[in-house]
Amino acid sequence: MAGKKKEASLQASVTNQEQWEEMLATKGLTVVDVYQQWCGPCRAVVSLLRKIKNELSDDLLHFATLLVEAEADGIDALEKYRGKCEPTFLFYGGGEMVAVLRGANAPLLQRMIVEELAHEKSVLERGGERKTVKDDGLKDAEEKDEEESPQQSENDESLIVPASKSYTVAIIKPDAVAHGKANEIIMKIQDAGFEILAHEERTLTEVEAQDFYRHRAEEAGFEDLVQFMSSGPSHVLVLSRVEGSAGVVPAWRELIGPTDIEEARRDKPQSLRAQYGTQTLFNAVHGSEDTDQASRELAFFFPNFRTASVTEQDGEEERVERTLALIRPDVARDNREEILAQIHRSGFTVALKREVMLTEEQVKQFYFQHVEEDYFPALLQSMTSGPVLALALAKRGAVHHWKNILGPADVNKAREESPECLRAQFAVENEPINQLHGSESHKEAKREIDFFFPKQRTLAVIKPDAMNQHGENILEEIRGSGFSVTQLKEMVLSREMAEQFYKEHREKPFFGQLVEFMCRGPCMMLVLTKENAVEDWRAAMGPSDPDQAKTISPNSLRARFASDILHNAVHGSSDEQHAEEKIRFIFGDI
Template identity: 60%
Template sequence: MTAKKKEVTLQVSVINQEQWEEVLVTKGLTVVDVYQHWCGPCRAVLSLLRKIKNELGDDLLHFATAEADSIDALEKYRGKCEPTFLFYGACFEDLVQFMSSGPSHILVLSQLGDSTNVVQAWLDFIGPTNTEEAKREKPASLRAQYGTQTLFNALHGSEDSDRASRELAFFFPNFSTPSGTEQDVEEERVERTLALIRPDVARENREEILAQINKSGFKVSLQRETMLTEEQVRQFYLHHVEEDYFPALLQSMTRGPVLALALTREHAVQHWKDMLGPADVRRAQEEKPECLRAQFAVGDHPVNQLHGSESTEDASREISFFFPVQQTLAMIKPDAMEEHKEKILEEIRDRGFSIRRLEEKRLSRETVEAFYKKHTDQPFFNQLVEFMCSGTCLMMVLEKENAVEEWRAVMGPTDPDQAKTASPNSLRARLASDILHNSVHGSSSPHRSEEEIKLVFGDLSELTEADSLDENTTEGPQDVSSDKHQQQCESKHHQDENRNQSLRAGVNEGPEEASH
């Protein structure tokens, strides 16, 4: 009898829609065993659930059983014979929406001397999670002073050292705690610097230069191949315009696509300058023949073929010029929502994107037709619209340096078959099934991104300063990667099976292919 009683108290029994709705608003995490009347709940996991409950002792962890036959919300689980467990967190979507509504300030805290109690010291300092409890029991705590309710309680702190390690790894993947000896040594400075490979060398020697960059311990954190206008070159080299060599520099920079790289390592600015060598080509050849500017000099051309930032301040300005902070629309399509949503969101976080807006919605036919208006005359248009209206999508506004291109790179080519060859680690290569059901969407350009964000979310007043700068400069740099991708798609078009020909024909019409 005692065992039976424990079973009842361990799992709440839910047998109708009203009870189900009560479970959904239960504070904390609820694990629901969904069953059908003829087979009953899964008894094999009871001992495991009891063990979890006893070990954690968490009042916010709940277990329930739910009979699918009598609950309308669980209709899709009827007729299945495998065990099904659902996880529900009350207010979780509100928390996600709140945490992605603006920037957070993330700190790694330590204490002078002995830091073994830093986790508990910070928890004591910020006070209880519930702001009302904080005001009542610890009125001097930070949450009591600045929090308004449990969700908006102003601050977060790791619950224990294990959780602290996981959270540090999430926000700062390269973070490591220095040993006692290392703490006595000046910490090496991890920096970023801008590298430019000018057109003449970018065409012929880019792979060789990239190999030397990697061998020297640099990480290429951002990469962009772009065409510059004369006006942009003048803006970038504003302090060199009056120099005698500027006409030759201007000609060199506008002769073809420039490869721009943001390089990262300790003391990156100085290390890259050392690799480049003297700015004067003849001097570089005479004094430091092993340097990059000497190795990759072009005939008698007076302008060196590689650029590096002079200081950390210049690096910050120059990286912002080529890789402005942008916003782009991202969408998880209906075919990926059930199986791959969490995996895609994890990838987004791991790649350093900030989610500024997030909303799960079923798009209306009018919205989809407006979204894909460029494809109205294509034979696959109706099929595309029907698919996009067939289920819910997760709509997001992502923000990051060079966000439009970065998200396109994460997605991979529109056609999953091509993605498997050209970008095997991309989302479409790993998750998509065909060119129609290709899992994700991303804006094809900064201008298109603004249009799509406005269409889905309305006017957003939160345009960053960098967005404004990008607007002024992105009539160029004009990316050349989309042209290459289009050529690859057109080549691939003639090799693919007949069932996808009409889709590919429309996709390869022009740069708007990325919108599909």
């Protein structure tokens, strides 16, 4: 009970206009989690908020939650949020909105809280001007009316699919979109060999949802399905595969797995529904059952669909692709959020993000084609002067569009010819090097993304203490964190195997206890694959000591599922070499 009281006091629940006005009058910064009935408040960040509150111990920092569907009825300012299901955090200071964050991005949320609290304290202490914002994600009716014509014009364009390709419709449903998984799922779709011919974010009306699912109108859960599918934005995609491959419809249905989540987890644990669905209704993705249904669904979402002529097929098709963007240290320190906002407004999705300190050797390796140029010493100095923010951006025609937004590589030329481009806007005074990088071609984009986000394998172990009570929860979290489980084996280690597995600890005093514990019952051995897999898995586990984990990383697996430093729930390789060695030991050459 004590835990529940602590959580309740952490986030005040706002239920009416009077409480809303009282919250706005509260001195300091208030962060409001705006949520919908069916998806609930963002539980994933509650531990983070508590950690921030405890670390800062600042009476000027406050948290609140607000259920839109019921409670926003009485709160005028939040009327526009009805029906929106993307996780949204609103920041208020002095009764005014000072920042907005969409999506459950924990690192960004933490940084914004710290920064906005510092700004608010500066305003209160020094009497400075408070910078207010509008939520650009919510357009006024007049703005929508103004934008309707160009939007309609865009939709009137034909969707052209080559005659040689088979295709199907895929839908990333509101539950997956609301929990910030759409981009992750899109990357997995592409990694599985699918080509995305069209991609549209769309919120269905109830009438549209009823029409789309009319073949299921007699089923018992039809009304719930309609309400769910019209509760928030979905991502609608037209998928194809390269010529000569298996039919796209069966291939897509194989990737998404069975409709029933329990069946998917049992029989197809690598499927998208097993990884991202929570129950049969909220099963994350939709797929056409056969080619006839695919044709009907394509006509429903893209009525101007047509098959390309031979002449048209000779032209180059624009696909969803990825390109690399680098924000160099000088502007990454001061302007990252502004640049990220412009990236978002330009329609890009940030598929991968990493902040890294580069060595001189790494810069030379990345820019090997520029080493002999006169400007390279200045480029080298710039790239090693602090952390570089690396982004993999996804969009149709991403390479071309990102280059256009960046503008000319020469800073002076950018200022003269394209003053609105990013390189002109964020040029540093007396610095000859532009502050943003973009891939020159599709080939370069692949090389550069692989450089900053290499695919890795790591070995993960769910230990005997966690297998019985927490094994399924840990597996679910692994899949939900974007890891692909490429090998899985449940086994009981013999003493000889346990001693060999932990041979690097042989001389340590706890070695005997560790070996005995690891032989006590079944373990789950997993090979996890992902960009930056080793580091990401170690971050997901948290520190070896659960007490330390609860302080430093309260949302980590060990903080929540381990009991002490010996019975600490999970194991992970320390580096890539160690991972490959342990994978060979458990699984052989795979």
